[in-house]
Amino acid sequence: QVQLVESGGGLVQTGGSLTLSCAASGRTFSIYAVGWFRQAPGKERESVAGIRWTGTSPTYVDSVKGRFTISRDNRKDTVYLQMNSLKPEDTAVYYCAAARGNGRVTINTQYDYWGQGTQVTVSS
Numbered sequence: 252q253v254q255l256v257e258s259g260g261g262l263v264q265t266g267g268s269l270t271l272s273c274a275a276s277g278r279t280f281s282i283y284a285v286g287w288f289r290q291a292p293g294k295e296r297e298s299v300a301g302i303r304w305t306g307t308s309p310t311y312v313d314s315v316k317g318r319f320t321i322s323r324d325n326r327k328d329t330v331y332l333q334m335n336s337l338k339p340e341d342t343a344v345y346y347c348a349a350a351r352g353n354g355r356v357t358i359n360t361q362y363d364y365w366g367q368g369t370q371v372t373v374s375s
Contacts, residue, residue: 254275255366262373269371273366275328284302285304286349288347289346304323305323340373
């Protein structure tokens with residue numbers, strides 16, 4: 252099993268920045284990709300970004316390209332989502348997820364383990 256714990260959410264004004272963290276523990280050797288998702292009230296969960304566990308091959312949904320950056324600190328088994336130029340439409344609960352096995356990392360990658368989520372609210 253892999254355990255994921257997100258942190259770093261909060262309230263920020265339009266144009267501001269936040270950095271989310273996803274700390275992985277357990278059988279992390281089985282992970283090949285980590286992704287960030289978000290779900291706003293009344294909307295379906297949306298894939299936001301993904302990255303290989305090695306910290307390479309980042310991928311993003313079009314709506315966050317140029318504003319969000321996904322990265323991994325290999326020393327800490329932690330994946331980050333740096334969010335800049337935040338907009339009210341970025342308001343959602345953000346989840347990280349991990350995929351076991353191997354394969355390409357795309358926005359459509361299927362994930363096996365999920366964190367509990369962290370709230371991000373962007374005020375206008």
